[in-house]
Amino acid sequence: MYILVINSGSSSIKYQLFLQHSDQPVCSGLIERIGQDNGLITHEIFRADVAQTLKLEQSIKDHETGMQAMAGLLTREDIAMIDNAAQIGTIGHRVVHGGETLTKPTVITAEVKEKIMALYALAPLHNPGHIKGIEVAEKLFPAATQIAVFDTAFHQTLPERAFRYAIPDKFYLEDGIRVYGFHGISHQYVAGAAITWLKDPGAKLITIHLGNGCSMAAVSGGRCIDTSMGLTPLDGLVMGTRSGAIDPSVLLYLQQQKGYTAEQLTGLLNKQSGMLGLTGYNDMRDISRLYHENDPAAKLAYELYAYRIKKFIGAYTAALNGLDALVFTAGVGENDALTRELVCRDMEFLGINIDIAKNQLREKGLRDLTAGGGRTRILVIPTNEELAIARECRRLGAEGH
Ligand SMILES: Nc1ncnc2c1ncn2[C@@H]1O[C@H](COP(=O)(O)OP(=O)(O)O)[C@@H](O)[C@H]1O
Ligand SMILES: CC(=O)OP(=O)(O)O
Numbered sequence: 480m481y482i483l484v485i486n487s488g489s490s491s492i493k494y495q496l497f498l499q500h501s502d503q504p505v506c507s508g509l510i511e512r513i514g515q516d517n518g519l520i521t522h523e524i525f526r527a528d529v530a531q532t533l534k535l536e537q538s539i540k541d542h543e544t545g546m547q548a549m550a551g552l553l554t555r556e557d558i559a560m561i562d563n564a565a566q567i568g569t570i571g572h573r574v575v576h577g578g579e580t581l582t583k584p585t586v587i588t589a590e591v592k593e594k595i596m597a598l599y600a601l602a603p604l605h606n607p608g609h610i611k612g613i614e615v616a617e618k619l620f621p622a623a624t625q626i627a628v629f630d631t632a633f634h635q636t637l638p639e640r641a642f643r644y645a646i647p648d649k650f651y652l653e654d655g656i657r658v659y660g661f662h663g664i665s666h667q668y669v670a671g672a673a674i675t676w677l678k679d680p681g682a683k684l685i686t687i688h689l690g691n692g693c694s695m696a697a698v699s700g701g702r703c704i705d706t707s708m709g710l711t712p713l714d715g716l717v718m719g720t721r722s723g724a725i726d727p728s729v730l731l732y733l734q735q736q737k738g739y740t741a742e743q744l745t746g747l748l749n750k751q752s753g754m755l756g757l758t759g760y761n762d763m764r765d766i767s768r769l770y771h772e773n774d775p776a777a778k779l780a781y782e783l784y785a786y787r788i789k790k791f792i793g794a795y796t797a798a799l800n801g802l803d804a805l806v807f808t809a810g811v812g813e814n815d816a817l818t819r820e821l822v823c824r825d826m827e828f829l830g831i832n833i834d835i836a837k838n839q840l841r842e843k844g845l846r847d848l849t850a851g852g853g854r855t856r857i858l859v860i861p862t863n864e865e866l867a868i869a870r871e872c873r874r875l876g877a878e879g880h
């Protein structure tokens with residue numbers, strides 16, 4: 480039997496297929512640039528008899544089309560990963576927003592789906608795609624147990640001073656308006672890997688997840704004590720298409736003086752801002768190329784992006800009362816040397832000293848970029864949300880749900 484894990488992000492779907500009891504996937508895939516004309520599917524097969532990578536360029540209009548393409552590849556005869564749909568016993572889904580009630584890996588029922596749908600407004604780029612993914616998976620793999628693993632769960636340890644907003648109590652008590660935090664599966668996974676590598680269960684860590692969505696977490700002894708996203712995955716860092724933190728008065732001004740509707744403001748901050756708003760591009764590979772061509776908009780965007788991260792490093796070092804390691808992860812954090820260099824520049828006072836040459840190397844696995852004399856480790860740890868989800872599925876299965 481197999482466990483299929485589906486991680487649908489705002490701009491991509493990642494998937495991995497595991498044998499029930501193995502941490503090594505038999506195949507994995509990335510469906511990227513969903514919603515753009517130049518969609519790309521990369522499907523990798525790791526079996527000894529058929530090790531190959533397929534790259535398919537095609538426009539993928541939405542998450543549902545992406546899911547169907549994935550199912551097609553898993554059952555395609557010439558590269559048959561599985562003989563029939565019934566061989567997939569469990570499907571683990573990453574779900575970004577679980578609110579205050581969905582805080583642990585959960586078998587998906589009609590009631591759970593309703594709760595995920597009730598949170599659409601709080602994760603507009605994600606939860607609708609998750610429900611589509613779950614429904615397509617239910618149709619294509621009717622015999623499988625569907626399990627949801629939540630991005631918000633790891634942040635449930637935040638102290639109240641970190642998760643409450645300074646607005647009247649009733650908004651928290653009646654409406655659940657509080658900091659939830661996201662990317663928790665990733666922050667927990669890389670923090671765990673850093674703790675193992677440092678051999679220090681009490682380590683004070685700042686994990687920096689930079690994908691299309693970006694967030695940071697302050698982790699002390701494996702527990703999250705603060706994080707940069709809030710009620711929704713919009714707060715905090717500058718992201719691919721999201722503004723991150725902004726004075727709330729900007730919204731009031733646009734609404735009152737310029738006649739923007741709530742819907743327009745949601746679109747503006749979630750889909751037209753961030754690096755896209757500053758440069759016209761949201762893929763860091765494009766912006767990096769422009770930066771190296773001395774494009775002024777790309778220069779400013781990179782500086783703004785890195786400066787925001789720096790400010791959170793300062794804040795979280797204070798919150799943690801110290802810092803043992805910075806951990807960079809996700810698409811940009813793992814691959815973009817320029818971001819890491821700009822973030823770590825002029826941070827010697829915190830013991831942060833990056834080895835510029837090591838930072839340029841493209842190696843797989845955990846990397847230590849600390850220069851000689853640096854007191855704070857600077858680590859790159861590839862995230863693996865899919866493996867973390869597969870492990871949760873196994874654990875839940877072993878408990879007999
Ligand atoms: N080699 C690279 N250099 C710079 N950025 C990269 C590279 N590879 C991927 N990225 C960036 O990673 C981001 C996507 O990260 P990912 O973690 O996959 O996002 P998400 O899960 O939010 O879809 C994109 O902005 C992409 O440009
Ligand atoms: C929560 C979030 O922003 O996720 P992603 O980075 O996958 O879009």
Ligand SMILES: [Mg+2]
Nearest residue numbers: 488690691809
């Ligand atoms: Mg992601």
